[in-house]
Amino acid sequence: MNASGLIQLFVFPGLLFAIPAGWFYIWGEHKAVARMQQRIGPPMLQPFYDFVKLLGKRTPSRRGIEADLLRLWPALSVLSLAGALALLPVFPSGHGFSGDGILLVALLELPSICFILAGFTSGSIYGEIGAIREAVLSVANNLVFLLAIVTIAVTEKTFRLGDLAGPSWNPGHWLGVFGILLCIPAKLRLNPFSTSSAEQEIYSGPLTEYAGAALGMWELAHGLEWVALTGLVATLVLPVGGPWWIHAILFVAVSFGEVLLLSAVSAATARFTLQRSIQFYWRWAAVLAVLAMSSAIYMRFRS
Amino acid sequence: MSFRIPIGPYHPALEEPYKLELVCDGETVRDAVMHVGFNFRGIEYLAERRNYLQGITLVERVCGICSNVHSLSFCQSVEQLNGATPPERALYIRVILAELERLHSHFLWSGVAAKLIGFKTVFMTCFTLREKVMDALSAISGNRVNYGMNRIGGVNRDIADPQAVLNILGEMEHGITSAIIPIFLEDRTVASRCKGVGILTNAQAKAMGAVGPLARASGVPQDIRKAAPYAAYERFEFNVPVETDGDVRARLVVHALEMIESCRILRQALSTLPEGPFHTTPPTAARFKVPAGTAISRVEAPRGEVVYQITSNGTETPERVRVRTPTFMNMATVRFTVLGQELGDSPLIQASCDPCYSCTDR
DSSP states (O other), X not given: OOHHHHHHHHTSSSHHHHHHHHHHXXXXXXXXXXXXXXXXXXXXXXXXXXHHHHHTOOOOOOOHHHHHHHHHHHHXXXXXXXXXXXXXXXXXXXXXXXXXXXXXXXXXXXXXXXXXXXXXXXXXXXXXXHHHHHHHHHHHHHHHHHHHHHHHHHHHTXXXXXXXXXXXXXXXXXHHHHHHHHXXXXXXXXXXXXGGGOHHHHTTGGGTTOOHHHHHHHHHHHHHHHHHHHHHHHHHHSOOOSOHHHHHHHHHHHHHHHHHHHHXXXXXXXXXXXXXXXXXXXIIIHHHHHHHHHHHHHHHHHO | OEEEEEEOSSOTTOSSSOEXXXXXXXXXXXXXXXXXXXXXXXXXXXXXXSOHHHHHHHHTTSOSSSHHHHHHXXXXXXXXXXXXXXXHHXXXXXXXXXXXXXXXXXXXXXXXXXXXXXXXXXXXXXXXXHHHHHHHHHHXXXXXXXXXXXXXXXXXXXXXXXXXXXXXXXXXXXXXXXXIHHHHHHOHHHHHHHTTSSOOOHHHHHHTTOOHHHHHTTTOOOOHHHHSOOTTGGGSOOXXXXXXXXXXXXXXXXXXXXXXXXXXXXXXXXXXXXXXXXXXXXXXXXXXXXXXXXXXXXXXXXXXXXXXXXXXXXXXXXXXXXXXXXXXXXXXXXXXXHTTSBGGGXXXXXXXXXXXXXXXXX
C-alpha cells in the first residue's frame, strides 16, 4: 500500500476523520430527531462522552471462547468498516483497483454478520431473536442493495469505484443511488426497520448482553457505519474534479444531509414488524431495483 | 425454532410489574401465560380497618392514573348508604374531573401504544398534550395526580375560573384534531402495525365480559355514563364511539374519538357550571357513622367499568369494601388476542387492552 492509500485508511476518509465524523453524525441524528419531537436533544459531544464512559466501565467477566468471541465481533466490525472507508473514492485519483466495488460491498456487509454472530454468541434469548431478525432483514435488504450497486456498475460498465464516482446522465445511476438510500435505514437499524433492536420487544437484541468497552466498540462501529454508508452515496452523487478541500467539504455536507433525511424518516415512522420489513424490500424495493437494472442494461445495449 | 420468552415483570414494554410468558414458534406466538400480583398492597383489607374519610384517601391510591374514579365510586357508595345528596355544582365538578382524567389516561395510553410500535415522535406529542391536562387538573385540584377532590356529599374544591380551564381545553382539542387523530387514523406505518392485529371478536368480548374501550372496539356499545348515568352525565350530550373490527386499530380509533367526546362534555360542563355550594355540611372524621346496609356504585373509568361494593355495619368503619377494576375483566382477553400473532406485535396487543395491573392487584 502506497502513502496515499495509507492516508485514505488512517486519515481521510479513514479512521482519523471517520471516528469523530461518526460521533458527529450520531449526534446529528439524535439532535434532529429530538428537535422534530420538540425536545432539546443531547450536546454535540455526547456520543464521545458515551464512548469514553463505556470504555471506563467495569463489566462482569465471562470466561472461555465465548468471551473472546464477544470481543472479537465488534473489533472485526470496526476493522472492516475502516477498510470500507479507505476504499471510498472521495478523491478519484486512480488509487482504486478493478473490482474494488465488490470488496466494498463485502466489507460493508461484514458488520451485519458480526452483529448476527454476536447475538448467537451472547446466549441470551433476546440476542438470539434479534440475530434471527437481523439475518432475515439482511437477506431482504441485501437483494436490493446488491441490485442497486450492480445497476450502477452496469451503467458505468465497471466495478471500479473510482469510475463509479460522480453523477451520471444515465437514469439507471440515479435509480441505483435511490436503491442504496432505501437500504441504509435497514443497515443502520433505523425506523421503520429497527426490528432487530426493538427495545420494547427484545431489549437491545444482539447487544443485550454487551456492556463496557465491547459495547463502546459497537457504538464506534455504528458511527463508522453511518460515515461509510452515507459517504458511499455522497461519492456517487458528487461531481468529480476541482480542489480536494472543496471535495472534502461537499462530502461531509452531502453525508450530513443524508443523516438529516434519514433522521426525518426515522422520526416520522413507526417500526415495521419483521414480516412487513421483508415485504417492503422484496415486494416494492426489489421491483424498483430490477426495473433499474433492466433500464441500465437496456441503455447499455442502446448506446 | 421454539422459544419461551418472558416479558416482565420488569421490561421496557411494561408500565407496571407483571409478566407475560410467550411461547413462540419462530416469530409466531403459540401460547401466552399471564402472571399478575406483583403489586398487591392489601388496599381492601386496609379500607376495612379505617374510617370512611380515611377510606377516600386510601382508595384514591388504588391507581395512579384513574385515582379520581376510585374515590368517586367510593363516595357514591357511601352517599347511597347515608342518603347524602351532593349539590348540582359538585356533580358538574365531578364530571369535569372524571373527563379530564379520561383525557389524561387516554393520552398516556396513546403515547404508550405509539412507543410500543417504535413511533417515539407520536409518544412525545401525546405526552406534550398530556401535560396540558395535568396543568388543568393541577389548576383545579392543586395536584397532578391523586387529586383529593371527592368527599362524601360533594367535592373539596371549587372551580373558581372555568374560563381558564376552557382555554387549556381549546389547546388540547387542537392537538387532538391536528395531530393525534390524523396520525392514528391515516398514517400508513401506524395502520400497517395495527390493522388486523390482535383481534378480539364481539363474541369473545362478550364471553369474557370485556369492558371499556376494549369492548367498544369489538362492537359492544357499553358505557356506564349512558347505561346508568351518575354524577351529572345525563345532562350532557355526547356519543359513545363504537368500532366493530376488534383489532388494535379499532382500539386506537375508539380512544381517539373518546378524547373528542370528552372535550365535548368538558366544554358543556364548564360553560354551564351551575352556581351554588359545592358540598354539603362537612362530616367530622371522629364520629362518622354510616347506616347499615350494602351499596354498589358503578363508574365508567377511562379503562372501563369500575365497581365498588361497600357494606356497612352501622359503625364508622366499613365491614367490606370490594373493588372490581376494568383490567380484572380485560386481562383475560390478552391470551386470546396474542395467539397466532407476530412476536413483535405482542407488546402492543397486550398494551392495547389498556391494562392497569396496579389497580387489579390493589
